[in-house]
Amino acid sequence: MVSAIIETSGLTRNYGDICALKPIDLIVPEGEWLSVMGHSGSGKSTLMNLVGGLDRPSNGSLRVGGEDLLALSEDGLARFRREFVGIIFQQHHLVPYLTAVENVMLAQYFHSVPDEAEARSALERVGLGHRLKNRPGELSGGEQQRVCIARAIINSPKLLLGDEPTGNLDHKSTVMVMELLKELRAEERFTVIMVTHNQEVAAWGDRTIYLDDGVLVREERMKS
């Protein structure tokens, strides 16, 4: 039996009078690829931020990887993010004046200590062995997103969060990125939570949940 990596119960997030996430009960087994769909303002990113320790819930319980995130201090939460979570954003958030390899090493630096050989190897794994010394401005959107993937996986996270990682990419690049993620997940066995608008991207997952106005309205298991 596979244990749950994420368990929420009555998880809620309010921003003043606005309830961005209404009580949600969710269990994500370890190693699952969960797609989160919904339109803008439905609470997808809010859910991802809570699960990734980027934000704190207003109510309810939230356990990720056996840790009660509500009980963690700011330092504890920072450690949790550092050691447990990898995040890929739609806007790549790469440092423009650092090269691809340096961007990956930056993640290593904040995690522990930088190791250039390992960073190079990670970029080679995502197919960017020839772009190590290029800055983000010299890379295409798909290549930049692959640098982000290398950066996200460099610290061997148990949980990989993607906030519309292919939102800016064309179809070809989207497929390339998704295939890469699938390969890496098979090798590293991390859990994926992918927030997306795109039904085609959601279909890469094992299960899709649908949010509407902060409420989990339905879920759908994909055929393998």
Next chain:
Amino acid sequence: MVAVKLIPHILSWAGIVLVLLRGFPGRRSVVTLTSISGFVIGVTGTFILFRSYPGTIPFGIVKSALGVSFLFLWGISVAVIYRSTGRGVSIFRGERLVNTSLCAGVVACLASMVAGAVCACRLPATDSTALTFILLALAAGALAYTLAYAALAFDKLLSPSYTVTLTGMLVAVVALLLCSSSSVLRLDLFSPLSMKVMKGVHDFVHQFMESILIPDHLFVRSYVWNYIGLLFGKEVGFWGGMVIWFTPAFLIALAIRFERLPSVAHIRQGAQRRTLLAAAIAKRRYRLVIPVLSVAVFAAAAYQSRFPSVEYWDPKPLPVTASPAGEIFIPKKGEIDLEDGKLHKYLFKQGGREARFFVLMTPEGRLTVDLDACAICKPDGYGQAEGSVICYYCKTLIPLDTVGKPGGCNPVPVAFTEKSDGVVIDGMALINSWGSTVQATARVKEGGK
């Protein structure tokens, strides 16, 4: 007032206990109890010594203990820096012994004994009675108990990450002991150390360099003197002393900095490997905290030694003139009482030349007239403190009984005639004596001895 003077010494001791508690993490009870015992033994033992051997012997014993601890620190620092190069040093086979309760207890007891002895040296001399002795022992015990448990409570508040290596512990303990003792003139080690360095350098230059430079050596020519002059510079003793003073702490800090990181090559997962490395680096960084703080404590000790807070009796030299016969007469009883046991300074000027001298009645009732300069040091003059005359330049303490005797750092004696109502000094002889003394230390005008 005495209590205020004791505060820095007591705090130093509490710091020592705290460092020892960190250095022997599993031996808190042993360290606390032996520290308290050691402190009480140190205070009462020194008190007994003072009663049994009045004079400077007890100071000498405590100072020797401090000197030995500094030499021991030097030895250990050289050994650890040698070992950090990857070579084995056999004495470190005894490290297993170091991690026993017995060793923790012995180290804590010895360090606290010396700290207690330094505190006792700061106490004013009292007439010994059984009651005084018992009260002193009880007060020392109560104080030690309170402070040791305060240190223990503070230690528990500190993060476990702040580990201390054995060498770090040693350097901190010695630094705190030396800092505590440097404010007691008779226990100060830094000034005598500077003095020895200065004498050593000058002797070396005289004995060795002169012999190879005069006449010109085949390879070393006499113009080298131009550069050797630097060794006679103003602060050669001070800077040489500083090097010797700080080197052990720096060596130990360097040895910790160069400690090898654990081998992680066998760990496949990069993040795990880097996490272990980062933890080892952080641990090493925390271990550096104590040696680096010790450097600051050593600096504080040197500062206290260089600028002691003791108030000297240092009267302004009174101008005196000579009679037509060339004699200077100083009355015993006048504006100044020459027989009050204090040092009285005078300034005599004649024909564009001048001489500074002082008159003093020694404790044995002997009047003495001396130049306000010695044959070795720069003529910065003398002051009087704690029953001694002190050379301002090298901070050497000269017991009052020996003032008036020639040699070493003693003030140069001046011939005089004692009369019933005063002393008579030959003005010309005084000027000549001053001139030849200062000329002998002429290099000193540019600075050194």
